[in-house]
Amino acid sequence: MAAVQETVDRVKAIDVDQYKYGFETVLETEKAPKGLSEDTVRYISAKKNEPEWMTQWRLDAFRRWQTMVEPTWARVDYPKIDYQDAYYYSEPKNFSGPDSLDDVDPEILKTYEKLGIPLREQELLAGVKTSKVAVDAVFDSVSVATTFKEELKKVGVIFCPISEAIREHPELVKKYLGSVVPASDNFFATLNSAVFTDGSFVYIPEGVRCPMELSTYFRINERNTGQFERTLIIADKGSYVSYLEGCTAPQRDEHQLHAAVVELVALEDAEIKYSTVQNWFPGDAEGKGGIYNFVTKRGDCRGDRSKISWTQVETGSAITWKYPSCILRGNGSNGEFYSIAISNGRQQVDSGTKMIHLGKNTTSRIISKGIAAGKSDNTYRGQVSAHRKASNARNFTNCDSLLIGDQCGAHTVPYIESKNASAVFEHEATTSKISDDQMFYCMQRGLSDEEAVALIVNGFVKDVLQHLPMEFAVEAQKLISISLEGSVG
Amino acid sequence: MLEIRNLVVDIDDKRILNGLNLTVNKGEVAAIMGPNGSGKSTLSYVISGKEDYTVVDGEILLDGENILELDPAERAALGVFLAFQYPLEIPGVGTMTFLKAVMNAQRKARGEAELTTPDLMRRVREAAEELSINQEMLKRPLNFGFSGGEKKRMEILQMALLEPKLCILDETDSGLDIDALKIVADGVNALRSPDRSFLVITHYQRLLDYIVPDTVHVMANGRIVRTGGKELALELEANGYADYRQQAAE
Numbered sequence: 001m002a003a004v005q006e007t008v009d010r011v012k013a014i015d016v017d018q019y020k021y022g023f024e025t026v027l028e029t030e031k032a033p034k035g036l037s038e039d040t041v042r043y044i045s046a047k048k049n050e051p052e053w054m055t056q057w058r059l060d061a062f063r064r065w066q067t068m069v070e071p072t073w074a075r076v077d078y079p080k081i082d083y084q085d086a087y088y089y090s091e092p093k094n095f096s097g098p099d100s101l102d103d104v105d106p107e108i109l110k111t112y113e114k115l116g117i118p119l120r121e122q123e124l125l126a127g128v129k130t131s132k133v134a135v136d137a138v139f140d141s142v143s144v145a146t147t148f149k150e151e152l153k154k155v156g157v158i159f160c161p162i163s164e165a166i167r168e169h170p171e172l173v174k175k176y177l178g179s180v181v182p183a184s185d186n187f188f189a190t191l192n193s194a195v196f197t198d199g200s201f202v203y204i205p206e207g208v209r210c211p212m213e214l215s216t217y218f219r220i221n222e223r224n225t226g227q228f229e230r231t232l233i234i235a236d237k238g239s240y241v242s243y244l245e246g247c248t249a250p251q252r253d254e255h256q257l258h259a260a261v262v263e264l265v266a267l268e269d270a271e272i273k274y275s276t277v278q279n280w281f282p283g284d285a286e287g288k289g290g291i292y293n294f295v296t297k298r299g300d301c302r303g304d305r306s307k308i309s310w311t312q313v314e315t316g317s318a319i320t321w322k323y324p325s326c327i328l329r330g331n332g333s334n335g336e337f338y339s340i341a342i343s344n345g346r347q348q349v350d351s352g353t354k355m356i357h358l359g360k361n362t363t364s365r366i367i368s369k370g371i372a373a374g375k376s377d378n379t380y381r382g383q384v385s386a387h388r389k390a391s392n393a394r395n396f397t398n399c400d401s402l403l404i405g406d407q408c409g410a411h412t413v414p415y416i417e418s419k420n421a422s423a424v425f426e427h428e429a430t431t432s433k434i435s436d437d438q439m440f441y442c443m444q445r446g447l448s449d450e451e452a453v454a455l456i457v458n459g460f461v462k463d464v465l466q467h468l469p470m471e472f473a474v475e476a477q478k479l480i481s482i483s484l485e486g487s488v489g
Numbered sequence: 490m491l492e493i494r495n496l497v498v499d500i501d502d503k504r505i506l507n508g509l510n511l512t513v514n515k516g517e518v519a520a521i522m523g524p525n526g527s528g529k530s531t532l533s534y535v536i537s538g539k540e541d542y543t544v545v546d547g548e549i550l551l552d553g554e555n556i557l558e559l560d561p562a563e564r565a566a567l568g569v570f571l572a573f574q575y576p577l578e579i580p581g582v583g584t585m586t587f588l589k590a591v592m593n594a595q596r597k598a599r600g601e602a603e604l605t606t607p608d609l610m611r612r613v614r615e616a617a618e619e620l621s622i623n624q625e626m627l628k629r630p631l632n633f634g635f636s637g638g639e640k641k642r643m644e645i646l647q648m649a650l651l652e653p654k655l656c657i658l659d660e661t662d663s664g665l666d667i668d669a670l671k672i673v674a675d676g677v678n679a680l681r682s683p684d685r686s687f688l689v690i691t692h693y694q695r696l697l698d699y700i701v702p703d704t705v706h707v708m709a710n711g712r713i714v715r716t717g718g719k720e721l722a723l724e725l726e727a728n729g730y731a732d733y734r735q736q737a738a739e
Contacts, residue, residue: 435577436540436541437577438577438579440539440540440561441573441576441577441579442579442591443538443560443561443562443565444537444538444539444561444562444564444565444569444570444571444573445565445587445591445594445595445647445651446562446565446566446591446592446594446595446598446651447562447590447591447594448560448562448594449560449562451590451594455579455582455586455587455590456579456582458581458582459579459580459581459582459630460580460581461581462581462582463581
């Protein structure tokens with residue numbers, strides 16, 4: 001449990017400002033005019049040098065979005081968002097594209113260094129890290145650097161900003177973009193389809209096991225700017241990829257919107273493992289500021305025996321609205337969802353998953369651990385359904401909630417629907433509190449109150465942590481403790 | 490070592506300890522016996538610093554220092570150890586993980602270097618063997634699904650590893666069969682030393698056949714009403730607590 005100690009030291013070092021990624025990078029930027037219109041959409045499309053078909057795709061989405069109504073079914077409460085009072089595109093001035101790292105503004109490189117994300121490959125190689133991780137760094141609306149591209153190219157893996165993929169690999173993008181999350185899917189996904197700026201594109205060719213972890217690091221820096229990233233990952237037949245996503249934003253008084261779309265496609269016998277550590281600025285203890293995180297993530301197990309696994313550690317954002325899902329289309333396909341969602345202060349989390357069983361002999365597994373502290377609200381919302389043809393579909397769901405203190409709330413809202421008599425769905429749920437007696441027991445043995453909470457919480461989330469890639473797991477463990485700082489006493 | 494002077498303690502405005510005086514010398518094994526509700530468990534909690542109790546008056550001195558202002562972790566670092574009557578389960582936290590965390594927390598509080606993993610493993614393995622605790626138990630989450638006897642042995646294991654100055658055993662014999670009781674008592678006896686004091690709280694004399702005390706204190710209605718040698722325990726076994734209840738009430 002060295003990590004616990006380390007965490008506590010780190011928390012102490014951070015002192016009052018517990019959100020350590022709250023710094024701002026001062027840069028000159030070029031922004032789209034404020035507000036949202038067809039002109040904004042055209043501006044973004046032009047900025048990205050997109051072909052006409054892409055511009056049209058965006059405009060179609062925008063027109064549809066204008067007819068849509070913001071959903072209100074989630075258990076979150078926030079003032080109405082004025083979509084005209086925000087910027088939809090921001091890039092560092094004199095930005096020439098991510099081709100050479102030497103051209104990247106040193107301030108941006110410094111930002112990522114501060115965040116612990118080295119972008120220079122030699123630094124990555126020289127570091128203590130034994131395993132290599134390729135990084136795509138997205139700063140506000142643009143990708144500023146993608147590492148190890150050449151090495152990946154050798155095995156045929158495409159890993160690049162999606163804006164580049166639209167230009168360089170239109171056949172793949174045309175075929176798969178919007179095929180999992182249609183442009184018309186929901187209010188936030190449709191908005192994203194109209195104004196998405198950057199994000200990562202991954203293609204793993206048939207039979208290739210991606211030789212390193214791929215990761216994207218999202219950073220919102222600019223004030224009043226929304227980030228609308230779009231990620232598309234395609235794992236061709238028999239391939240495998242593990243992908244990591246991390247996010248932070250400066251500490252600001254006003255709320256910022258983040259509406260991302262992630263689409264995963266797994267063909268026959270392919271496997272995609274997608275891990276997220278979400279640490280957007282959560283707002284202060286009174287609920288001032290913080291990111292509104294409205295995200296649509298969906299994976300399509302399109303081929304037989306394909307597998308998609310979501311693992312998420314959600315600690316940030318003022319509001320989280322996020323349900324990474326699996327469509328189990330291929331026969332014998334498998335979907336997994338492992339989640340740790342922590343809320344503290346005034347954070348509101350409404351998160352969960354959907355497992356849609358369409359194919360025969362499909363299996364899914366959901367392990368969700370919600371931890372609520374402070375005055376936060378934490379809801380698990382999950383849907384498991386079996387289509388008429390989904391014979392022998394199996395699901396196991398386990399939702400545990402842990403409460404810290406007596407001013408927070410935990411809620412579990414499962415939707416279970418089976419149209420096939422041979423489907424077997426199991427659902428387990430528990431809600432518990434860290435008891436005063438457990439705290440006293442740990443403290444009697446010499447742990448401080450914060451060490452005791454960290455230890456108990458890490459025990460509570462262990463089943464999920466072990467599904468994260470090693471380095472991420474250590475990071476997540478630290479993050480969990482930092483997020484719970486101030487939740488006791 | 491431990492000196493308690495005129496300790497008055499309330500819980501929710503109800504008086505539990507009522508002017509308790511007690512001295513336990515260095516190296517002494519003191520037994521506290523008394524009927525249910527006499528305040529024995531409260532005494533153990535107040536010494537180790539549990540919240541929920543209001544100390545109205547009095548002092549608890551450990552090596553001459555008043556520890557009432559210290560939190561439980563600080564008292565633990567000074568060498569106070571409480572073997573719980575009902576040890577708590579900590580789901581998901583492996584026993585080894587827990588042991589490492591608490592041992593290093595105390596070492597750190599005392600300004601000592603943290604233990605290396607091999608050193609820790611060796612210490613745990615040796616102490617565990619003495620208490621018939623197998624490797625499989627050490628891999629399980631702490632106390633989670635343990636039997637009553639296993640939980641008590643785990644308490645003694647922690648006691649052995651943390652090397653406290655003052656060991657408080659709160660009804661350690663409750664729920665133990667005779668074989669388990671022997672293992673636990675042997676474990677405690679092995680830790681007896683001229684530098685370590687024990688406060689053995691028990692309702693029954695049985696435990697004291699195995700952990701033979703130097704002194705026996707009888708507690709009733711929140712205070713010590715009689716002090717004697719080990720033969721006092723036998724007398725109580727024969728005559729019960731009725732006399733003392735009455736005496737304290739007067």
